[in-house]
Amino acid sequence: MTARRLRAAALAVLALLLAACATPMTYPAGPPTAAPRLEDGRFTAADGAVLPVRRWLPANGAPKAVIVALHGFNDYSNFFDAPGTWFAARGVAAYAYDQRGFGDSPRRGLWAGGETMTRDLADFTDAVRGTHPGVPVYILGESMGGAVAMTAATGPRPPAADGMILSAPAVWGRAAMSWYERLALWVSAHTFPGMTLTGRGLNITPSDNIEMLRALGRDPKVIKETRVETIHGLVGLMDDALAAAPRFAPRALILYGRKDEIIPGKPTFDMVRRLPGAAGPNQTFALYQDGYHMLLRDLGAETVWRDILAWVGDASAPLPSGADGLGKTVLAGNP
Numbered sequence: 001m002t003a004r005r006l007r008a009a010a011l012a013v014l015a016l017l018l019a020a021c022a023t024p025m026t027y028p029a030g031p032p033t034a035a036p037r038l039e040d041g042r043f044t045a046a047d048g049a050v051l052p053v054r055r056w057l058p059a060n061g062a063p064k065a066v067i068v069a070l071h072g073f074n075d076y077s078n079f080f081d082a083p084g085t086w087f088a089a090r091g092v093a094a095y096a097y098d099q100r101g102f103g104d105s106p107r108r109g110l111w112a113g114g115e116t117m118t119r120d121l122a123d124f125t126d127a128v129r130g131t132h133p134g135v136p137v138y139i140l141g142e143s144m145g146g147a148v149a150m151t152a153a154t155g156p157r158p159p160a161a162d163g164m165i166l167s168a169p170a171v172w173g174r175a176a177m178s179w180y181e182r183l184a185l186w187v188s189a190h191t192f193p194g195m196t197l198t199g200r201g202l203n204i205t206p207s208d209n210i211e212m213l214r215a216l217g218r219d220p221k222v223i224k225e226t227r228v229e230t231i232h233g234l235v236g237l238m239d240d241a242l243a244a245a246p247r248f249a250p251r252a253l254i255l256y257g258r259k260d261e262i263i264p265g266k267p268t269f270d271m272v273r274r275l276p277g278a279a280g281p282n283q284t285f286a287l288y289q290d291g292y293h294m295l296l297r298d299l300g301a302e303t304v305w306r307d308i309l310a311w312v313g314d315a316s317a318p319l320p321s322g323a324d325g326l327g328k329t330v331l332a333g334n335p
Contacts, residue, residue, distance in 0.1 A: 025110075025111070056084030065135060066138070067095070071145050078221070080094060100120065119157070138161060144234060153250050166255065168295060173267070245275055248275055257293060306321070307321050
């Protein structure tokens with residue numbers, strides 16, 4: 001086939017794609033109907049949507065601190081079961097809810113949008129504060145949950161938290177993608193938004209905890225096939241999180257594993273360097289040499305849990321593991 005015919009064929013294919021162009025959808029919350037409320041095992045949002053809640057409470061006495069835990073993409077509130085149990089045994093309560101579109105929440109598999117997700121976080125944090133008056137509350141976001149926390153903290157109504165913990169925050173937005181990755185995302189989201197994709201064949205290791213990964217594979221509440229429009233929504237959220245970095249000012253602990261194969265190191269390090277408090281005591285970057293993306297569930301997860309517990313107790317003190325020292329070294333441009 002000649003070059004002219006190849007160009008003509010490419011134009012014909014492009015014309016067909018444009019003619020079949022669809023819009024990736026977002027499925028946001030409805031209008032407010034009542035005050036949000038937290039009850040045993042459930043959180044009723046302002047629009048009446050019911051989000052399942054898990055909680056881990058100290059057996060004896062009031063907690064000395066509370067963690068609001070946000071799960072990652074295609075996961076749900078059970079992600080915090082092991083760390084939540086560990087923290088509760090040490091006097092720190094934890095709450096986690098299924099974000100919209102995930103777990104047992106409404107519209108499973110559909111993307112609710114950043115505005116809805118950040119509003120749910122602010123409302124849920126207020127409800128937890130009302131349950132534990134006078135107790136410091138920290139938001140912990142893993143991966144997508146970290147992106148939600150970052151955008152919420154820099155939005156019009158920041159959650160009333162005493163600090164934030166971001167575990168491998170999802171900041172791999174379009175700015176960090178190649179042109180062909182951006183093009184592939186746009187074409188697929190605007191032609192077949194309802195098509196589903198799986199992670200099979202990607203040869204990515206999210207954790208060294210193989211038994212945990214097998215359990216996730218058997219868990220029917222973990223989404224295995226993802227709509228393209230939902231991936232498109234996630235990338236938009238990651239764009240927003242990366243753009244929020246220069247305005248992300250709360251006291252924060254940022255955690256990242258050097259073996260993370262889900263969120264690349266370069267956009268993560270670039271994001272941390274853009275934080276307004278990264279050079280001072282208000283924001284700590286901890287880098288774990290043997291850590292994977294699922295730091296909180298890796299085989300060495302207890303090291304991370306102990307660092308979080310120490311940071312909650314005294315954010316200005318060095319972390320027990322020394323991961324903050326390695327973080328400073330890498331941010332300074334050293335290997």
